[in-house]
Amino acid sequence: MIRVVKASKTYNKGKPNQVDAVNEVTLHVARGEMAVIHGASGSGKTSLLTLIGCISRPTSGEIHVAGKTISRLPEKFMTMHRREHIGIIFQQFNLILDLSVEQNVGLPLFPLNMSKTLISERVDHLLAKMSLSKRRDFLVKQLSGGEQQRVAIARALINNPEILLADEPTAHLDTALTKELMETLAAIKKDARTIVIASHDPLVYNHPFVDRIFEMKDGKVVEE
Amino acid sequence: MILNPWVISMYVGILGMALLYSYALTISAQIVRYWDINSMEEGQLILERKSYLSSTIIQYGLGIEIVSIVLFYMTLESMAEVIPGAMCATGALKANMYGFPALFLKMAVAFVCAVWIIIHHVDTKLEDFHLTRFKYRCLFVLAPLLLCDFALQFLYFLNLDPNVITSCCGVVFEIEGEGFGSSVASLPPETMMLTFFISIPILLSMGYFLSTKKSPIGYYLYSLFGLILFVISILGIISFVAPYIYEMPTLHCPLNIMRREYHYIGYLLYAFLFIASFFSLVPGLSEFLKRKGGQIQNVVDDMQRKSIKISIVFWVLFFATSLLPIVLFEIRSEGGNLFS
Amino acid sequence: MNRYLNLLDFTIHSFFRRKGKNISFLLLFSYLVFLFTSVLLLTGAIKKEAQRGVNALPDIIIQKLTAGRQVPIPVLYEKKLNDIFGIQRIEPRIWGYYFDSPTQANYTIIGYDSHKTWDKELGLIVNPGEKGANLEKGEAILGVGVAKAKHLKPGKQFGLHTPDFRSRSFDVVALFKAATNLHTYDVILLSTKDTRAILGVEEGFATDLGVYVYNKNETTTIAKKITKLLPGIRVVVKNQLARTYDTVYSWKSGIILLALVSCLLAFAMMVWDKASGLSAEEKREIGILKATGWDTSDILIMKFWEGLAISLPSFMLGLITSYIYTFFLGAPLLKHLIIGWSVLYPPFNITPSVDFNQLLVLFSLTVIPYIISTIIPSWKAAVIDPDTVIRGV
Numbered sequence: 001m002i003r004v005v006k007a008s009k010t011y012n013k014g015k016p017n018q019v020d021a022v023n024e025v026t027l028h029v030a031r032g033e034m035a036v037i038h039g040a041s042g043s044g045k046t047s048l049l050t051l052i053g054c055i056s057r058p059t060s061g062e063i064h065v066a067g068k069t070i071s072r073l074p075e076k077f078m079t080m081h082r083r084e085h086i087g088i089i090f091q092q093f094n095l096i097l098d099l100s101v102e103q104n105v106g107l108p109l110f111p112l113n114m115s116k117t118l119i120s121e122r123v124d125h126l127l128a129k130m131s132l133s134k135r136r137d138f139l140v141k142q143l144s145g146g147e148q149q150r151v152a153i154a155r156a157l158i159n160n161p162e163i164l165l166a167d168e169p170t171a172h173l174d175t176a177l178t179k180e181l182m183e184t185l186a187a188i189k190k191d192a193r194t195i196v197i198a199s200h201d202p203l204v205y206n207h208p209f210v211d212r213i214f215e216m217k218d219g220k221v222v223e224e
Numbered sequence: 225m226i227l228n229p230w231v232i233s234m235y236v237g238i239l240g241m242a243l244l245y246s247y248a249l250t251i252s253a254q255i256v257r258y259w260d261i262n263s264m265e266e267g268q269l270i271l272e273r274k275s276y277l278s279s280t281i282i283q284y285g286l287g288i289e290i291v292s293i294v295l296f297y298m299t300l301e302s303m304a305e306v307i308p309g310a311m312c313a314t315g316a317l318k319a320n321m322y323g324f325p326a327l328f329l330k331m332a333v334a335f336v337c338a339v340w341i342i343i344h345h346v347d348t349k350l351e352d353f354h355l356t357r358f359k360y361r362c363l364f365v366l367a368p369l370l371l372c373d374f375a376l377q378f379l380y381f382l383n384l385d386p387n388v389i390t391s392c393c394g395v396v397f398e399i400e401g402e403g404f405g406s407s408v409a410s411l412p413p414e415t416m417m418l419t420f421f422i423s424i425p426i427l428l429s430m431g432y433f434l435s436t437k438k439s440p441i442g443y444y445l446y447s448l449f450g451l452i453l454f455v456i457s458i459l460g461i462i463s464f465v466a467p468y469i470y471e472m473p474t475l476h477c478p479l480n481i482m483r484r485e486y487h488y489i490g491y492l493l494y495a496f497l498f499i500a501s502f503f504s505l506v507p508g509l510s511e512f513l514k515r516k517g518g519q520i521q522n523v524v525d526d527m528q529r530k531s532i533k534i535s536i537v538f539w540v541l542f543f544a545t546s547l548l549p550i551v552l553f554e555i556r557s558e559g560g561n562l563f564s
Numbered sequence: 565m566n567r568y569l570n571l572l573d574f575t576i577h578s579f580f581r582r583k584g585k586n587i588s589f590l591l592l593f594s595y596l597v598f599l600f601t602s603v604l605l606l607t608g609a610i611k612k613e614a615q616r617g618v619n620a621l622p623d624i625i626i627q628k629l630t631a632g633r634q635v636p637i638p639v640l641y642e643k644k645l646n647d648i649f650g651i652q653r654i655e656p657r658i659w660g661y662y663f664d665s666p667t668q669a670n671y672t673i674i675g676y677d678s679h680k681t682w683d684k685e686l687g688l689i690v691n692p693g694e695k696g697a698n699l700e701k702g703e704a705i706l707g708v709g710v711a712k713a714k715h716l717k718p719g720k721q722f723g724l725h726t727p728d729f730r731s732r733s734f735d736v737v738a739l740f741k742a743a744t745n746l747h748t749y750d751v752i753l754l755s756t757k758d759t760r761a762i763l764g765v766e767e768g769f770a771t772d773l774g775v776y777v778y779n780k781n782e783t784t785t786i787a788k789k790i791t792k793l794l795p796g797i798r799v800v801v802k803n804q805l806a807r808t809y810d811t812v813y814s815w816k817s818g819i820i821l822l823a824l825v826s827c828l829l830a831f832a833m834m835v836w837d838k839a840s841g842l843s844a845e846e847k848r849e850i851g852i853l854k855a856t857g858w859d860t861s862d863i864l865i866m867k868f869w870e871g872l873a874i875s876l877p878s879f880m881l882g883l884i885t886s887y888i889y890t891f892f893l894g895a896p897l898l899k900h901l902i903i904g905w906s907v908l909y910p911p912f913n914i915t916p917s918v919d920f921n922q923l924l925v926l927f928s929l930t931v932i933p934y935i936i937s938t939i940i941p942s943w944k945a946a947v948i949d950p951d952t953v954i955r956g957v
Contacts, residue, residue, distance in 0.1 A: 232929070237932050
């Protein structure tokens with residue numbers, strides 16, 4: 001499902017502040033697996049996720065995601081590929097605080113040629129699943145941390161993706177909520193979805209459902 | 225030199241667009257020079273993003289050019305009150321040698337913009353940006369046209385002398401006169417009508433054939449026929465549609481039909497005609513682009529079919545609109561013949 | 565299609581989320597539209613009014629000049645022109661200016677021959693219920709301005725002097741309607757006989773001759789023939805007058821618009837500045853949208869809608885306020901600027917009229933520059949790198 005071959009991402013190349021965020025990383029995740037990228041902050045986890053998630057393009061190397069080579073794709077087609085196959089849960093949730101829960105979750109569907117009623121059907125369905133139905137018309141800033149987290153997950157799942165990426169999803173959660181989140185992710189995995197989580201939380205990488213753990217340091221995968 | 229609100233508004237629009245176009249051209253130059261689809265460098269990414277800007281500018285540009293054509297026509301109408309001898313836009317155009325060239329050039333600019341947008345549309349569907357360099361090279365064709373457009377318009381207004389007497393459309397499109405306008409007007413209306421209305425079934429059957437079968441030659445023929453039909457339609461408007469609208473067998477002016485007295489029917493007529501011609505161009509042009517190779521093949525088939533459908537709809541609308549004044553006249557005159 | 569609607573929906577939501585900023589901007593823009601519209605509507609209305617005045621004139625006016633000054637013309641000249649083919653009729657006109665010393669003002673005295681001219685028209689321009697179409701000896705119809713200056717109303721009397729210093733008294737039988745102020749403000753309408761007496765135009769002479777032709781397209785040709793038949797005579801063609809009016813008012817409004825264009829330029833720069841100076845919050849939002857699957861072109865569409873969401877309501881608001889200002893309030897201040905730089909000019913009611921052409925010109929003078937100046941800033945916003953938002957840089 002995900003195959004990364006010697007991919008590198010260098011920021012500010014040739015300038016004094018050059019950063020090798022990802023350095024010749026090679027990894028493989030099969031369909032239906034849950035993988036964790038583990039490492040200290042600044043080790044390049046997020047950058048690697050943005051590469052897999054078609055948000056940025058590698059400086060060198062090759063990346064294949066969901067049956068397509070994306071390392072040389074123009075931005076527009078990366079976006080289209082991401083829309084179809086990938087859902088992402090971001091570190092700080094990245095929700096738009098003064099929009100309603102419904103709109104936040106439906107956001108990824110707006111640019112698609114989908115009618116309003118269809119979008120709101122899908123959103124309702126997902127909100128029910130995430131037990132957020134009562135919060136439908138609330139503004140996101142009125143919600144608690146745990147609820148915001150669930151909104152972020154719902155948004156990541158709205159396009160029914162084969163691959164779910166999560167960047168430090170538990171950073172702002174307490175133990176109880178973290179456990180709850182892992183339960184949710186485990187349930188998602190059962191739908192034959194591939195999940196990649198970047199995290200340094202032991203509650204995450206020690207979870208029984210995790211199939212693979214990649215250890216990252218200074219932009220390199222040092223251990224699998 | 226004439227200064228009035230119409231002239232000023234034309235300059236405001238065209239100056240703004242000229243600035244943007246020149247910016248778009250510098251971007252095109254960069255793209256033609258440094259474009260390298262295989263590069264993974266930051267520079268290539270920036271070029272990809274910049275290409276969004278120049279294509280956006282051209283798309284807005286087409287819109288503004290169309291508004292500017294309508295505006296040019298209105299300016300001419302307002303001029304007609306000032307220029308001795310001119311009673312309508314045609315008269316104002318004849319007031320000096322720059323009038324008609326300016327109008328034709330404006331239409332050419334709109335046409336080139338439209339063709340460019342078709343190429344651009346195909347290109348945005350290609351994952352390997354196969355046409356990008358080609359399309360930005362094409363953009364340079366637009367530069368001299370726009371420059372001339374701007375210059376001609378400026379010269380036209382600069383050289384308008386309220387003391388020189390011009391001729392009005394009655395003279396330009398007179399049956400017994402000389403020159404292009406007159407020879408069009410003296411085309412026999414019955415023959416023109418026949419040609420005009422024989423074209424409909426031909427076009428419809430061509431469209432039907434192409435919607436069931438893929439045929440490269442068919443696509444070329446369809447676009448060619450679209451162009452021919454465009455010319456026939458303009459001639460038809462001058463030779464018999466306009467007289468029916470005015471209900472005067474000797475009045476052939478193709479511009480006055482846009483006046484309020486005739487319920488702005490001209491705007492509708494020309495809008496349908498231009499949209500129909502535009503979409504008729506798509507099949508042939510994209511067939512031509514196929515020869516550039518790459519993944520174009522897969523992308524354009526759908527486009528060709530869709531644009532044939534759209535063009536047929538608008539051709540039918542156009543024909544219906546041009547029939548309307550004739551039908552109305554027949555009803556009112558109980559089957560009389562305008563030209564006998 | 566759905567895509568565009570969804571994006572529009574989102575844009576409108578965003579518009580209301582930033583109410584304060586957007587609405588103050590909207591008001592500013594509509595003020596600018598208001599200025600442009602008022603100038604254009606007012607000139608349009610004045611041109612129409614002037615045109616109407618010109619339409620009432622004969623197609624050709626013939627005047628006699630002696631030593632470069634206009635003198636009464638012998639009515640007999642009429643006979644010489646009878647042979648010219650295409651002339652409908654010729655009318656001697658008697659009128660002139662009269663200086664009234666008590667009020668220190670100049671009035672226009674026009675002779676009215678109830679048997680010949682204006683018969684039906686007079687009923688239309690005189691206040692109803694008063695004197696009809698006949699004007700007898702010793703009777704007068706006054707323009708509003710004259711009545712005001714001399715404190716007169718129908719039923720009262722006033723006096724005028726003949727050139728040989730005799731005083732004559734007239735009954736005011738009616739006033740012109742206020743709607744015709746532009747043409748009748750300073751007019752005193754008397755019977756032809758009385759006019760001759762007051763202005764000193766002898767029988768057999770007229771101030772000028774008005775020529776009406778059958779086919780308006782032949783006016784110029786006929787005017788040329790008249791010049792040939794009566795050398796040394798001044799021939800004024802109506803179209804020339806109409807054209808002069810048109811040019812003068814177009815030119816004036818052009819100058820004012822040119823001044824406004826500089827405002828427009830300043831405004832465009834402000835638009836540019838506002839659109840490119842995205843707040844950190846807006847940048848973050850666009851980054852989020854792009855990371856969740858919005859493409860650059862989607863953001864561009866959203867920005868296009870945003871431009872329309874501001875400019876169209878502003879345009880409408882500017883139009884409506886300007887319509888009220890011009891046609892209901894009579895365009896105070898601006899009117900003096902355009903009609904003449906003099907406060908003495910007659911007040912008149914402006915007849916409401918707006919046409920499609922004017923709307924298009926206004927649109928291209930205001931909305932199009934606005935849209936043009938948002939293109940580059942919108943693009944800048946649209947290509948924000950989602951990567952930077954995700955990594956929190």
